[in-house]
Amino acid sequence: MIAEYDEVARVAQSAAVLMGAGLSPDRVWTYLGVSLDDVAARPEPSWRSFASGWAVATTVGAPMAQSMRRLASALREGAEVVRDIQAALVGPASASKLIRYLPLAALGLGVLLGFNPLEFLLFRPLGWICIVTASLLIYGAAKWSAKLTARATPASWNPGLRAELTAMALGGGTSIERAQLLVASELAVAVEEAESASELAGIERILALAEDAGVPAAELLRAEAERQRYDARARGQAGAQRLGVQLLLPLGLCILPAFVLVGVVPLIVSVLSSTSFGF
Helix, strand or coil: CCCHHHHHHHHHHHHHHHCCCCHHHHHHHHHHHHCHEEEEECCHHHHHHHHHHHHHHHCCCCCCHHHHHHHHHHHHHHHHHHHHHHHHHHHHHHHHHCCCHHHHHHHHHHHHHCHHHHHHHHHHHHHHHHHHHHHHHHHHHHHHHHHHHHCCCCCCCCCCHHHHHHHHHHHCCHHHHHHHHHHHHHHHHHHHCCHHHHHHHHHHHHHHHHHCCCCCCHHHHHHHHHHHHHHHHHHHHHHHHHHHHCCHHHHHHHHHHHHHHHHHHHHHHHHHHHHCCCC
């Protein structure tokens, strides 16, 4: 996903350079090797974001070179935000996956120590109960950990996109009302991503401030988009830190009991079977 955003940002930057050199939009698409219809038909949110930005700029008559340059910067910064968050999630997520193999490691350790835990687990009713219960616990831990990781993953791959497109529309000289309607229409078709209520409220606040003060809203919206990306990065990194603690729950409640069932119980049974108590 991040690679796609980087590729789209490269295409948008190339389009900005070509149009800045005086080429018409039609000739720009020829040099880029793709068509606007092909871009709009792509299922990836990154390409649809680019098509949405292009549609907004052409509809309001905004300067195309400048608009594409800013859109490329927004896409690149959005990808950097998600890249930073994913990098922070790598450690907890990898540790969680590694810990799931702890029961199997305990089973192998029992074999190396000279015991025979497989005989107990495969040929005795109590061993069957241990295997089934441990398997369910490991499966539950995997699902639980995946849910926690998904919750820490950012919902939007390009925070601040609506603010950037609204600023782009206003840069073409259109009214605030028309800019909002145009951007909402384009994003409803182009981007299927979650937007938080705080992001929408931030845009409304900026537009109300600009209208009351009688100042251009475009630069304020671009600053708002940067703030939203900064907030998304901060929330994502904080979520990654919380994830490291939250993953201790499936470890303690699922993985460790599974470790005991397939690693410790067979060893205890083997020891008892070799004594006068038998088992």
